[in-house]
Amino acid sequence: MLTITTDPEVYGPREDSFFLLDTLAHEQLSGRALEIGVGTGVIALNLAHRFHEVVGVDIDPRAVALARENAETNSVTNVHFYFSDLFSSVPGTFDVIILNPPYCPSDGLFPQDLCCDGGPDGRKTIDAFLSRFSEFLAPEGKAYLLQSSLSDIEKTITLLKARDFDCTVLARMPLFFEELAVLRIQHPGFKIHASRYERRNCMTRREEIIQLLLENEMNSLELAHHFKTTKKTILSDLEHIRRSLRNKHEELVVKMPVCNHCGYTFTLTSVKEPSKCPHCNSEWIDPPTYRVVP
Numbered sequence: 461m462l463t464i465t466t467d468p469e470v471y472g473p474r475e476d477s478f479f480l481l482d483t484l485a486h487e488q489l490s491g492r493a494l495e496i497g498v499g500t501g502v503i504a505l506n507l508a509h510r511f512h513e514v515v516g517v518d519i520d521p522r523a524v525a526l527a528r529e530n531a532e533t534n535s536v537t538n539v540h541f542y543f544s545d546l547f548s549s550v551p552g553t554f555d556v557i558i559l560n561p562p563y564c565p566s567d568g569l570f571p572q573d574l575c576c577d578g579g580p581d582g583r584k585t586i587d588a589f590l591s592r593f594s595e596f597l598a599p600e601g602k603a604y605l606l607q608s609s610l611s612d613i614e615k616t617i618t619l620l621k622a623r624d625f626d627c628t629v630l631a632r633m634p635l636f637f638e639e640l641a642v643l644r645i646q647h648p649g650f651k652i653h654a655s656r657y658e659r660r661n662c663m664t665r666r667e668e669i670i671q672l673l674l675e676n677e678m679n680s681l682e683l684a685h686h687f688k689t690t691k692k693t694i695l696s697d698l699e700h701i702r703r704s705l706r707n708k709h710e711e712l713v714v715k716m717p718v719c720n721h722c723g724y725t726f727t728l729t730s731v732k733e734p735s736k737c738p739h740c741n742s743e744w745i746d747p748p749t750y751r752v753v754p
């Protein structure tokens with residue numbers, strides 16, 4: 461049993477925190493974890509013994525300081541708390557990512573309240589998280605998101621399924637004026653078609669990418685996971701491939717990215733990934749996918 465010191469300025473452990481912890485108690489967890497929005501640190505600290513390392517971040521420096529104090533009080537040494545706005549200062553990839561976000565639609569009740577204010581529809585932090593979490597999730601990793609009916613649980617499920625993520629509602633809990641749910645989200649099980657694709661030792665990574673894209677339409681993240689490298693490296697490979705295939709019998713075809721919020725379709729002339737929609741400013745953009753056509 462941990463001793464968790466609270467502070468009136470920092471979100472203290474309550475029903476949603478305990479519901480998330482109870483749900484995670486039934487999950488198989490290991491490796492390296494990231495918790496976003498740690499508050500007092502109650503979740504990260506309670507789960508610490510199940511991971512070799514936990515990184516906990518919060519946008520509120522008071523929360524980071526309190527979580528560090530709670531780690532020290534309980535002599536937990538494998539959890540490291542930092543300041544970060546969502547993923548802005550988060551290094552590397554994680555086997556597990558956890559978020560209990562601020563999800564109350566703003567109605568003047570919680571002005572500037574980092575713990576509760578989720579913007580006009582309650583989805584500000586949720587949508588920003590959904591637009592980026594997959595870059596930080598290991599290929600076999602699992603993300604856990606606590607959501608409330610106040611911020612449209614079904615919308616999250618529909619959006620994730622449209623992007624082929626595997627999304628399961630692990631538990632639901634009715635409260636007085638809302639329902640809570642814990643979602644488990646995993647990368648789509650991408651299966652590589654391999655009738656012609658055969659890895660040969662003498663192949664360079666770029667040659668191998670061409671072989672893969674002759675039979676598979678893939679995005680840069682899927683390629684990065686396949687080659688165990690970064691998206692940046694893959695994007696530079698793709699740009700090189702695009703140029704080198706010009707005037708040959710094959711061509712790199714890019715399926716343009718689409719904004720999930722307003723439906724705007726980008727027009728790109730090189731291999732790059734837009735981060736914001738020029739129409740509505742949303743960051744939830746379906747990434748471009750790539751194919752090589754003979």
Ligand SMILES: C[S@@+](CC[C@H](N)C(=O)[O-])C[C@H]1O[C@@H](n2cnc3c(N)ncnc32)[C@H](O)[C@@H]1O
Pocket residue numbers: 471472473474476477496497498499500501502503517518519520523544545546560561562574575576585
């Ligand atoms: C609902 S509280 C959850 C606290 C704790 N995880 C728990 O379950 O008891 C949400 C936390 O997210 C933090 N937060 C809000 N926006 C954030 C952001 N953009 N990046 C990181 N943390 C954020 C808040 O400061 C707050 O501590």
